[in-house]
Amino acid sequence: xxxxxxxxxxxxxxxxxxxxxxxxxxxxxxxxxxxxxxxxxxxxxxxxxxxxxxxxxxxxxxxxxxxxxxxxxxxxxxxxxxxxxxxxxxxxxxxxxxxxxxxxxxxxxxxxxxxxx
Amino acid sequence: xxxxxxxxxxxxxxxxxxxxxxxxxxxxxxxxxxxxxxxxxxxxxxxxxxxxxxxxxxxxxxxxxxxxxxxxxxxxxxxxxxxxxxxxxxxxxxxxxxxxxxxxxxxxxxxxxxxxx
DNA sequence: AAAACATATTGACATATTTCGATGCGTATG
DNA sequence: CATACGCATCGAAATATGTCAATATGTTTT
Numbered sequence: 001x002x003x004x005x006x007x008x009x010x011x012x013x014x015x016x017x018x019x020x021x022x023x024x025x026x027x028x029x030x031x032x033x034x035x036x037x038x039x040x041x042x043x044x045x046x047x048x049x050x051x052x053x054x055x056x057x058x059x060x061x062x063x064x065x066x067x068x069x070x071x072x073x074x075x076x077x078x079x080x081x082x083x084x085x086x087x088x089x090x091x092x093x094x095x096x097x098x099x100x101x102x103x104x105x106x107x108x109x110x111x112x113x114x115x116x117x
Numbered sequence: 118x119x120x121x122x123x124x125x126x127x128x129x130x131x132x133x134x135x136x137x138x139x140x141x142x143x144x145x146x147x148x149x150x151x152x153x154x155x156x157x158x159x160x161x162x163x164x165x166x167x168x169x170x171x172x173x174x175x176x177x178x179x180x181x182x183x184x185x186x187x188x189x190x191x192x193x194x195x196x197x198x199x200x201x202x203x204x205x206x207x208x209x210x211x212x213x214x215x216x217x218x219x220x221x222x223x224x225x226x227x228x229x230x231x232x233x234x
Numbered sequence: 235a236a237a238a239c240a241t242a243t244t245g246a247c248a249t250a251t252t253t254c255g256a257t258g259c260g261t262a263t264g
Numbered sequence: 265c266a267t268a269c270g271c272a273t274c275g276a277a278a279t280a281t282g283t284c285a286a287t288a289t290g291t292t293t294t
Binding site for chain 2: 012013014015016017018019022023025026029030032033034035036038039041042043045046099100102103106107108
């Protein structure tokens with residue numbers, strides 16, 4: 001009722017975001033708002049094991065290894081992906097609940113306003 | 118005008134996005150991934166009537182009138198907001214279902230992958 | 235039709251982003 | 265321990281983005 005949860009103080013549909021809240025959410029959305037990064041997240045989310053080796057991305061996504069590394073870092077920094085070193089390979093998996101948190105911030109579970117039919 | 122695609126063919130959690138799908142979703146997310154635009158959407162979504170006059174934004178958001186106009190155009194182009202002229206004022210409201218579509222593309226309703234607890 | 239007002243567009247600038255080649259750093263293997 | 269391999273970082277280039285002042289466009293009122 002009074003506290004939705006620890007660090008999702010409100011959502012777009014319940015109360016007008018203040019500048020700080022808007023910046024935090026914008027940071028997460030920005031991390032997702034790129035075709036290469038979306039495909040990385042999607043590959044990780046749909047992999048049978050839940051994780052993908054960084055070594056797979058350059059070929060499949062047709063980007064250089066430094067470019068992939070750059071995108072992976074953004075996703076990790078934003079709290080979307082987590083990194084695990086296995087031997088000389090880096091494997092990436094979804095941070096549990098991260099995507100759900102973004103969806104919640106966009107109003108999942110909140111009741112619709114008059115115009116959001 | 119713009120398109121509100123009826124075809125949300127899949128989501129990030131069900132099948133790896135191809136380049137075209139990723140670009141379409143990235144475009145919508147990019148429209149939301151800015152603090153000023155998030156606050157605009159939030160103000161519209163939480164306004165009692167469901168719409169807000171463009172004239173209110175420059176003062177509240179502390180941005181020039183052209184800057185606000187620029188952000189409003191991006192939100193309309195992305196299919197998040199719709200515009201209605203009333204006399205000499207422009208009023209903006211949520212496109213019904215638009216935010217829900219973004220949430221759905223991010224996996225709302227889809228079953229979680231092994232790592233998405 | 236002229237004046238007044240709300241919004242859009244243009245032009246310009248500073249910053250951010252995406253990308254890659256070259257290089258550096260760790261880890262494993264011969 | 266030297267080499268190869270995977271990934272990160274650096275430096276640089278092209279493009280995109282956020283912003284505002286000036287100006288244009290459109291609507292209402294006088």
